[in-house]
Amino acid sequence: MLNLLLCLKKSKTIAERAFSDVKDFSHLQTKLEQSFSINGKAKSTLNNYLRCLAHLALHYNRSPEKLSVEHVQNYLYHCQKLHKTPSESFFKHTIFGLRAAYKVMGMEAKRVLLPQIKRDIKLPCVLNKEEVKRLLKAPKYLKHRLIIGMLYGCGLRSYELCAVKLSDLDFERKTVFIPKKKGK
Incomplete structure (x- = not known):
């Protein structure tokens, strides 16, 4: 050992x-x-x-x-x-x-002289209104619904959502402040 x-x-x-x-x-x-x-x-x-x-x-x-x-x-x-x-x-x-x-x-x-890297350009899968409603209603607990809603609705990465503080939320203007992260 x-x-x-x-x-x-x-x-x-x-x-x-x-x-x-x-x-x-x-x-x-x-x-x-x-x-x-x-x-x-x-x-x-x-x-x-x-x-x-x-x-x-x-x-x-x-x-x-x-x-x-x-x-x-x-x-x-x-x-x-x-x-x-x-x-x-x-x-x-x-x-x-x-x-x-x-x-x-x-x-x-x-x-x-280095080779070019070809990027695959894939269009995102956009859910229709019914699919979004089903997605948000699927979790049993409100906390989990909120997590999915924030990830999908705000386009956040998981680590960005984990870093959100109460002070980052503006309920009057219905906005969320996300500090500079990936790509600034």
Whole structure:
């Protein structure tokens, strides 16, 4: 049991491994952190990008900005086709991370050569009045009806609804104030 605890304490994240094992990755990480901080970008986005870039750096044992276009293309193919657990979001974050890295390192030519990410544009499913009434009447308790009504009627995300305070509600104007969250 003690050995397991020692192993868990010693285990590093993928970004920490790249930071310590790959030359110049720490410089790239610092530049990205500065850029994200200055531009007010989310820390979680930075962490996702760094994690994907760390995988790339450890794959070739070189910092991503030092890789040739061919190396990057081969790695992207590896991620998309050969990786044991292909993840569309991992692939996208790798490309977005590379774009951010190339931008902060002043490597616009490499940035332009990255593939475009096609976004699926899906129209939302809009309920008719009867469906909305049935949806709101379905829960047994008023609290649950209110939760569904706020989520659907105000278009809130669940974490936004959880953060709503009584002071955010204006009953006279029938409005809800939602502090700046995703996308500001």
